[in-house]
Amino acid sequence: MIFTTLVVFVIVIISFWLISRVLSTTSIGHMLQKNWRDLEECFHRHQFYKIPKFNQQMQENQVYRKVITYLNSLPSAEDSDFVNLLSGNNKPNEINLVIDSTNQQFSFSDTYLGSRIFWKFEHNCLVLKMRRKEKRRILSSYLQHVHNVTDEIEQKSKEIRLYINAVNEPEKMNNGRWISVPFNHPATIDTSILDSDLKNKMKSDLEAFLKSENYYHRLGRVWKRSYLLYGHSGTGKSSFIAGMAKFLRYDIYDIDLSKVVSDSDLKLILLQTTRRSMIVVEDLDRYLNEKSTAVNLSGILNFMDGIISSCGEERVMVFTVSNKEQVDPTVLRPGRIDVHVHFPLCDFPAFKTLANSHLGLKEHKLFPQVEEVFQTGASLSPAEIGEIMIFNRGSPTRAIKNVISALKSNTDTKVVTVSESKKEEQPFRLTHSISVGGALGVPSGLLGHGGPVGLPPRLMHSGSARTVEESRGSRSFRGDNVSNVKEFKRFYGLLKTKNHKKEFVDKEDSRHEVSVF
């Protein structure tokens, strides 16, 4: 008897389990579930809101567009009965699930703060339905939530653009002073060879900035933040700017001050930028010291912190300088510059990171020798060392040997030129930039500079005292450098090509530094 009861019990349990499995995986189950939910909703009074696709002027209603983006982002969009498969706008290989907004049978439910909200299409309108008794509690915050989610999605999928200010020619100014191109620089904050603690601090700082609209407004301050990136040429400042823009997903407005004709022109240029953008002025010290711009110091100060800088909020400003000691302290005061970031020359740990990324080496028998040379005070920029490695990537041992000789010859050059430069107050380094030849894969034999095999030609120059003399005496030699720098930068797709710049021997230690005021 007990045995029979047990068997019946087991059979009943198995049958229930089988029925529930069948129901949950078939359309019968789906239908029952839906009808049950509809029945439940019948006992409530509902409020309806229509969101038309077009406004009275027959322009697209932005709320409609936002809601469609929002609904497409919900995980339950995949379960909807009416979904189209479409290729991505910017990435043709991508396939997106997009709800079919033309289908009048479309209906969709969402859950917010424990309440169910329904959406359906009706003759060029979206209809929002919610329980009447819940509307006061959730309507406005739900719509705000839709707005925030959509904003975030649009920001993430937005193409980043690089804007460059054009020459001030009234006949060409129909489209304003900016021309733009898509910005596809491969650098990110993570690919920068910098202390990882510093990179994390920068990421947290930028993240906090993005979320601080209310905070800034409560303080009565403009929602903007300014950064100073300082360090020798080739230490990664421009690449870091690219990483920052990608992190923030902001467009870059790269201001070439030599094309700005007056203080008021600079204001006009700033007025023509949009919110959520990054305003970049590279080599600010060069413009100020060489007076190679028509903008004077007060114009720069107003641009950084004046009333005009409050136009187009949610903005990040980035300035780069080679040597911040050469910059007027009023430019650097808190408010004008909020965060200072030092980009050091290469030290041994940075060299190891470069060897790992460029040559795939974690260890090598020559590493102790490299460390020794660094301990003598020798240093090169990451750009210089990186270039030697790229040039010799087929033979890691040769690459390291060449790094060692470049470091050694650089130390020798320093000894000669420091005393010379004191006498004549000439810039210490000729340039940190390196010829494009190696990077483009031109065999070293073809370069014909007679230097050590495998050294990119610029480094062959920079290692000799003769080169320093040439740099003092000959303008045309500098011109050659300029074209090399330009080619090098064009090859790497950097933000812009620059003219020859002065660089100074500084006593900055190679610590990474970030100070937040």
Ligand SMILES: Nc1ncnc2c1ncn2[C@@H]1O[C@H](COP(=O)(O)OP(=O)(O)OP(=O)(O)O)[C@@H](O)[C@H]1O
């Ligand atoms: N710290 C670094 N991390 C990663 N890459 C670097 C770093 N420093 C230099 N590089 C590489 O060297 C090249 C030149 O760097 P970048 O132009 O960013 O330097 P920079 O400091 O802006 O120089 P400049 O002041 O001359 O413009 C780039 O290809 C970049 O990838």
